[in-house]
Amino acid sequence: MKRSSKIKIRWGFIIFFVPVFLWLLFLLILPHIELLRMSFVGTDFYGKSGFTFENYWSFFKEPIYWRTFARTALYSITVTFLVLVIALPVAFYITKLAGTKIQGFLMILLLVPFWVSELIRVYGWIILLRESGAINYFLTKLHILREPIEMLYNDATMIMGLIYTNMLFMVIPIIGVMESLDDSLIEAAYDLGAKKTAIWAKIIIPYCLPGIMSGSIIVFMLVLGSYLTPKLMGGKNALWFTEQIYNQIITYFNWNQGAAFGFLLLLMSSLIIFVALKITRQKFTKVIK
Amino acid sequence: MIRSLQRSKAYSFSFNIFIFLYFLFLFAPLIVTxxxxxxxxxxxxxxxxGFTLDWFFGRGPEKYGIFHDAINLRSIYxxxxxxxxxxxxxxxxxxxxxxxxEQEDFKFKNLLYFLMLAPMVIPGVILGISILMFSNTVGLFLEDVFGIYVKLLSPGIPLVVLGQFSFITTIVALIIIARLKKFDRTLEEAAYNLGANRLEVIWFITLKYLRPSIIGGAAIAFLMSFENFNTTLFLVGPDATLPITLYLQVRDGSTPVxxxxxxxxxxxxxxxxxINLYSGKKSTY
Incomplete structure (x- = not known):
């Protein structure tokens, strides 16, 4: 019995292994090696192409490139942090405060908007916030504003939009771990006279750390790589790094420069995620699931 | 501060207001749209x-509703x-x-698993450009060496499918793995003892058990694909998908269509x- 099932398991192994391997090889490993290769290729004055560091060099030479890069990184970290600050009390309310009857209903209410595409949700904000938008309409009707103001196209609105579009990916993992947090731990701390801040800092947050980390990684990655929200809600000079990549590849048709930018973005996101995991002593394969 | 503990009125009240504002924030843009x-x-x-259904059924010449809007219908298709x-x-x-x-053991399993998770932390834009560049290089190579032009490798629907597949598969796999982890493998052993082979066990036992997560994964895959923008942007050819045409209309301004x-x-x-959430609840097992 043992022996025969072993041979069959090898068969099963090949059937499962081959498609997965092909997928990862042809759509993940080789394309990224190609991305790296392309980023070191340049064309010289005579139209001959060869190895060069020029694509990376120009990134540091042109302030607009590295400034956009730094800005994107900084804003992504800020947005991730703000999302976390909003997500914690929301998750806490749903898991620990809401009546058990409305808990399920609130969960569905929470999830439904995120099944709607990012574009539609950003469009909704444009309709609300622009100069001819709904909020301006009501504010002028109520004589709070004398004339409509443009609320779109600034950094604050863009950050709000990024928070909005990526909120769920923080709330869900945190709810996942917070649900299993035993209420009696909080009760015990309360009975012993702990303050709310102490309960949060010493019990809730450490317990929820795996959820917080997986939420933070996903949100950070999505914000860093987002294109629609900064493009449609940010100002004209509020370039996001993905827009630089788009410009190089689609507008200027400079694939080598675009490849270098893409690789830099990938490098930065991996580095920040790596550091965050090291600081909080979490493991990547445990956090992403 | 939790359900079982005494809470001050002010605490409950401000928390309720916070949650109300949060849900208002979530739904306001959608409802107004x-x-x-x-x-x-x-x-x-x-x-x-005034109320009208023209943006759905309007036949023009002033208002073209969605059901008579050739460009948008084409992109939906x-x-x-x-x-x-x-x-x-x-x-x-x-x-x-x-x-x-979950069920096999082999060398480099951890490495391969790590690679499978990678699309979760690679920005969609990067996936798009790397697949674009790779397929372009392969296409050029085939043309140079064998003199054949492979249309599949230039931007278009097949490349969009491959690009989206590359990261959506990870998400589907994670959903199914989560359920497979809870599977009681003695059920499989029982079936083997009763004379079933591996294929029969998978088909009759394991896949039956996994069905809710497979359906859930498929539903999420469908929606994610339908709504994908970042990866698609770089791989799309002349046949634009809905998010791409919608994006152009949102950017340049359009009618309420x-x-x-x-x-x-x-x-x-x-x-x-x-539906997905409700059926997921029923079959959490």
Missing amino acids: MILAFNDSMFPSLPWK NSFKVAVAVTILSTVAGTMAAFLF INAIAFLLIVVSSTIAV
């Missing part, structure tokens, strides 16, 4: 000029084609990946969401 789909105006903004292909491919591959990582499309998308995706 949906309402304005019925506004009898040429612009998707207030004031309210394209998105639908892509989404069906991606759903089938990624559900099959995701299920296989789940079996591979976008609101009508948004209305339909919101209704359809929330219906799928509710």
Whole structure:
């Protein structure tokens, strides 16, 4: 019995292994090696192409490139942090405060908007916030504003939009771990006279750390790589790094420069995620699931 | 501070206000978008000029509703084609990946698992450009060496399908793995003892058990594919998908026909969401 099932398991192994391997090889490993290769290729004055560091060099030479890069990184970290600050009390309310009857209903209410595409949700904000938008309409009707103001196209609105579009990916993992947090731990701390801040800092947050980390990684990655929200809600000079990549590849048709930018973005996101995991002593394969 | 503990009135009150504002924040843009789909105006903004269904059924010449809007209908059709292909491919591959990582043991398993998770932390834009560049290089190579032009490798629907497949499969696999982890393997052993072979065990026992997560994964794959923008942007050819055409219309301004499309998308995706969540609840086992 043992022996025969072993041979069959090898068969099963090949059937499962081959498609997965092909997928990862042809759509993940080789394309990224190609991305790296392309980023070191340049064309010289005579139209001959060869190895060069020029694509990376120009990134540091042109302030607009590295400034956009730094800005994107900084804003992504800020947005991730703000999302976390909003997500914690929301998750806490749903898991620990809401009546058990409305808990399920609130969960569905929470999830439904995120099944709607990012574009539609950003469009909704444009309709609300622009100069001819709904909020301006009501504010002028109520004589709070004398004339409509443009609320779109600034950094604050863009950050709000990024928070909005990526909120769920923080709330869900945190709810996942917070649900299993035993209420009696909080009760015990309360009975012993702990303050709310102490309960949060010493019990809730450490317990929820795996959820917080997986939420933070996903949100950070999505914000860093987002294109629609900064493009449609940010100002004209509020370039996001993905827009630089788009410009190089689609507008200027400079694939080598675009490849270098893409690789830099990938490098930065991996580095920040790596550091965050090291600081909080979490493991990547445990956090992403 | 929790259900079982005494809470001050001010605490409960402010917390309730916070949650109310949060849900208002979540729903306000969607509700306003949906309402304005019925506004009898040429612009998707207030004031309210009366109720109309023209943005759905209008035949022109002034107002073209979505059901008579050739460009948008065409892109919906394209998105639908892509989404069906991606759903089938990624559900099959995701299920296989789940079996591979949960039920098989082999060298470099951890490395391969790590690679499979990588698409979760690679920005979609990067996936798009790297697949674009790779397929372009392969295409050029085939043309140079064998003198054959492979249309599949230039931007277009097949490349969009591959690009979306590359990361949606990871998500499907993770959903199925989560359920497979809870599977009681003695059930399989019992079936083996009763004389079933591996294929029969998988078909009759394991896949039956996994069915809710496979359906859930497929539903998520379909929606993610239908709505994908970042990866698609770089791989799309002349046949634009819905998010791409919608993006151009949102950027350049358009009639409330976008609101009508948004209305339909919101209704359809929330219906799928509710069904998925409800059936997921029933079968958590």
